[in-house]
Amino acid sequence: MVAIKDLPVEELYLPGHRLCPGCGPSIAIRMMMKAAEKNTIVTTATGCMEVGTTLYPYTSWLVPWVHTAFENTAATASGIEAAYKAMGRRSSEQRKINIIALGGDGGTFDIGIQALSGALERGHDFLYLCYDNEAYMNTGIQRSGATPHGASTTTSWGGKKIPGKPEWKKDLIGISIAHGIEFAATASIAYWNDFITKVKKALDVNGPAVIHILAPCPRGWRYEDKDTLKIARLATQTRYFPIYEFNNGKYTLNIKVPNPLPVEEFLKAQGRFKHLFKPEYSNEIQEIQEFVNKNWDRLEKLTTL
Amino acid sequence: MGKIVGLNGDEAVAYAAKQSSVDVVAAYPITPQTIMVEKFNEFVADGDVHTEFVCVESEHSAMSASVGASLTGARVFTASASQGLALMHEILYLASSMRCPIVMGIANRALSAPINIFADHSDMMGSRDCGWIQVYTEDAQEAYDWIIQAFKIAEDPDILLPITVNLDGFTISHSTQDVNMLDDKDVKKFLPEKKIEYLLDPEKPMTVGAGNNPDYYYELKMQQVEAMNKVPQVVKRVNDEFKNFSGRKYGIVDTYEIKDAEVGVMALGSVTGTAISIAEEMRMAGNKVGVIKPWFYRPFPSNEILTSLKNLDVLAVIDRAISFGAPFGPLCNDIMALLQNEEIDLEVFNVITGLGGRDITPNMTRSIFEKALEVQKEKKVKKPIIYLGVRS
Numbered sequence A: 001m002v003a004i005k006d007l008p009v010e011e012l013y014l015p016g017h018r019l020c021p022g023c024g025p026s027i028a029i030r031m032m033m034k035a036a037e038k039n040t041i042v043t044t045a046t047g048c049m050e051v052g053t054t055l056y057p058y059t060s061w062l063v064p065w066v067h068t069a070f071e072n073t074a075a076t077a078s079g080i081e082a083a084y085k086a087m088g089r090r091s092s093e094q095r096k097i098n099i100i101a102l103g104g105d106g107g108t109f110d111i112g113i114q115a116l117s118g119a120l121e122r123g124h125d126f127l128y129l130c131y132d133n134e135a136y137m138n139t140g141i142q143r144s145g146a147t148p149h150g151a152s153t154t155t156s157w158g159g160k161k162i163p164g165k166p167e168w169k170k171d172l173i174g175i176s177i178a179h180g181i182e183f184a185a186t187a188s189i190a191y192w193n194d195f196i197t198k199v200k201k202a203l204d205v206n207g208p209a210v211i212h213i214l215a216p217c218p219r220g221w222r223y224e225d226k227d228t229l230k231i232a233r234l235a236t237q238t239r240y241f242p243i244y245e246f247n248n249g250k251y252t253l254n255i256k257v258p259n260p261l262p263v264e265e266f267l268k269a270q271g272r273f274k275h276l277f278k279p280e281y282s283n284e285i286q287e288i289q290e291f292v293n294k295n296w297d298r299l300e301k302l303t304t305l
Numbered sequence B: 001m002g003k004i005v006g007l008n009g010d011e012a013v014a015y016a017a018k019q020s021s022v023d024v025v026a027a028y029p030i031t032p033q034t035i036m037v038e039k040f041n042e043f044v045a046d047g048d049v050h051t052e053f054v055c056v057e058s059e060h061s062a063m064s065a066s067v068g069a070s071l072t073g074a075r076v077f078t079a080s081a082s083q084g085l086a087l088m089h090e091i092l093y094l095a096s097s098m099r100c101p102i103v104m105g106i107a108n109r110a111l112s113a114p115i116n117i118f119a120d121h122s123d124m125m126g127s128r129d130c131g132w133i134q135v136y137t138e139d140a141q142e143a144y145d146w147i148i149q150a151f152k153i154a155e156d157p158d159i160l161l162p163i164t165v166n167l168d169g170f171t172i173s174h175s176t177q178d179v180n181m182l183d184d185k186d187v188k189k190f191l192p193e194k195k196i197e198y199l200l201d202p203e204k205p206m207t208v209g210a211g212n213n214p215d216y217y218y219e220l221k222m223q224q225v226e227a228m229n230k231v232p233q234v235v236k237r238v239n240d241e242f243k244n245f246s247g248r249k250y251g252i253v254d255t256y257e258i259k260d261a262e263v264g265v266m267a268l269g270s271v272t273g274t275a276i277s278i279a280e281e282m283r284m285a286g287n288k289v290g291v292i293k294p295w296f297y298r299p300f301p302s303n304e305i306l307t308s309l310k311n312l313d314v315l316a317v318i319d320r321a322i323s324f325g326a327p328f329g330p331l332c333n334d335i336m337a338l339l340q341n342e343e344i345d346l347e348v349f350n351v352i353t354g355l356g357g358r359d360i361t362p363n364m365t366r367s368i369f370e371k372a373l374e375v376q377k378e379k380k381v382k383k384p385i386i387y388l389g390v391r392s
Helices: A024-036 A073-089 A105-110 A113-122 A172-177 A192-204 A225-237 A263-267 A271-277 A279-303 B009-019 B034-045 B059-072 B082-097 B122-126 B140-154 B184-190 B217-229 B231-246 B271-284 B302-309 B330-339 B362-378
Strands: A040-044 A098-104 A127-132 A183-188 A209-214 A244-247 A250-253 B003-007 B024-027 B052-055 B076-080 B103-108 B133-136 B163-168 B177-181 B253-256 B263-266 B289-294 B296-298 B314-319 B347-352 B385-387
Touching: A024 A098, A024 A127, A024 A192, A024 A225, A040 A073, A073 A098, A073 A113, A073 A127, A073 B024, A073 B052, A073 B059, A098 A105, A105 A113, A105 A127, A113 A127, A113 A172, A113 B059, A127 A172, A127 A192, A172 A183, A172 A209, A172 A244, A183 A192, A183 A225, A192 A209, A192 A244, A209 A225, A225 A263, A250 A279, A263 A271, A263 A279, A271 A279, B003 B009, B009 B034, B009 B103, B009 B140, B009 B163, B009 B177, B009 B184, B024 B034, B024 B059, B034 B052, B034 B076, B052 B059, B059 B076, B059 B082, B076 B082, B082 B122, B082 B217, B103 B122, B103 B140, B133 B140, B140 B163, B140 B177, B140 B184, B140 B231, B184 B231, B217 B231, B231 B296, B253 B271, B253 B302, B263 B302, B263 B362, B271 B289, B271 B362, B289 B302, B289 B362, B302 B330, B314 B330, B314 B362, B330 B347, B347 B362
Parallel strands: A040 A098, A098 A127, A127 A209, A183 A209, B024 B052, B024 B076, B076 B103, B103 B163, B133 B163, B263 B289, B263 B314, B314 B347, B347 B385
Antiparallel strands: A183 A244, A244 A250, B003 B177, B133 B296, B253 B289
């Protein structure tokens, strides 16, 4: 794993952007650029990281950066990669550039999953990084395929009859691995050296790689700005968001959690789960705990393969 | 120089793209465009081209990958039709507003529902305001010639806009015709490989596609308007250069016997061939008829059309698409708008025909001329829109 002294001092993702105080995804992007360094092109889906980091004539990016649309980031990255290959064929040198496609959970789990699937199947040499804040935060906290069961959003209210989102979160890494790619991993902004190490590994892969990073959102999850890293850490320490990787057929749980906290500790720290603590919804927390336990067991088994 | 070969329209387009040294082709199959991509993929498989072929999973991704490649600095070709073009719709606007000189072959086909794979212009007309230059062709030869010229027009530093080259599905895309193919070396001289310049280059970082608020958006749109306005002069230059080595003369608008014509028929695409042959026949019978065939639909060739119709008494405008609820079909709407401020004594009527691949026969075409002659005699249009060839 990388040490802090190994990281470049140079910032390629600059402050002064328009993201909220305590923004988790912004922390993820800064770390991503520390790992990727200068020889990189980034293409970003419509979403917080696009709206917040560029507004003509300003930009936070000191590497080439492109935004086209919402659902097509992986396809845009495919075109960039294809262009470098083809132009390299008729020039004296074939340049090797890190190409990173960046999308939020809506842009990845939902509207962008087709373009992502196509790009993974075709085997383009790029990293797809999904920053997951578990809802459409840019448009005002609507539920996505990544929103967890029970969370209250503006399209899955925790109401008098329905206790927040009824469905469960999609398994993005499972879907990615099913494409036969070499490297896929989860990460968290609470574990910077694990994440940065993974970005470096992913960029070294000759082909597509996917990283799914949990990046809490104070507005959407409803906690105080200062608690972003604390909440991110709780997600892993309760085993709610396990940090693991799939590398060339081998699964590894990178962050061991020998003594997990009850999932309740993660849930009660956030306003989006507040309704689950009403007596009428008491079974919900138990259900979430069971889901978390089962998922952890499944991953532990995979590590023994 | 060159050689005459039997090619269908789609093959002609594929050969033209090959000779245009394209770097990236990102495309998805849809009837009747398929042969364009199949044929091109053969060139890739045989190692005849240096092109990177991206077999995308949808037309939306075809256009997105094309934009990504074009922004990187590559010469990009793609192809589509009908539902595929409709699925691309969102990204068509990005290609034009991000100033990507992509060239796209379109084998025009009807839009669903009901699903129909045959020719009409609903697909391109559905995206007519997407900011692309739009060329319509009469046959495989024109499709071939325009693809090669399209790259040169699109990549002109004054333009930097994408272009569609339209050919009617099946009628042109699938029928084998004589095509005079140019020698590779002549095409290369006319259209050299694109200069290697990585526009997305970590050595020269640049932010592309940043958000725009009301304080900048309109100015960027005006830049597109200005580029579009410069197209005719660039086309003229490219056409002249093309004629010098190919011997084939192109322009913004083609006409047949229009100078002394009293009655004219205007149309886009393959039906103009039928119209010209009927006009020849009617000329021999002593009728002063002519044909106006705009090669360009966007930018709309206002000046050239006005020049060509200024001596006419009657103009019949054929549309191969419906603009539901609008006064006329799309081409006729534009003609009416164009005549609005002109003091021209001209009777105009609109003929909507050939939808979903319904044949526009010589007899039907003759009836359009006859109708126009009748209007000339009566000096009045009784029926402004004729839906021709539809069962009542």
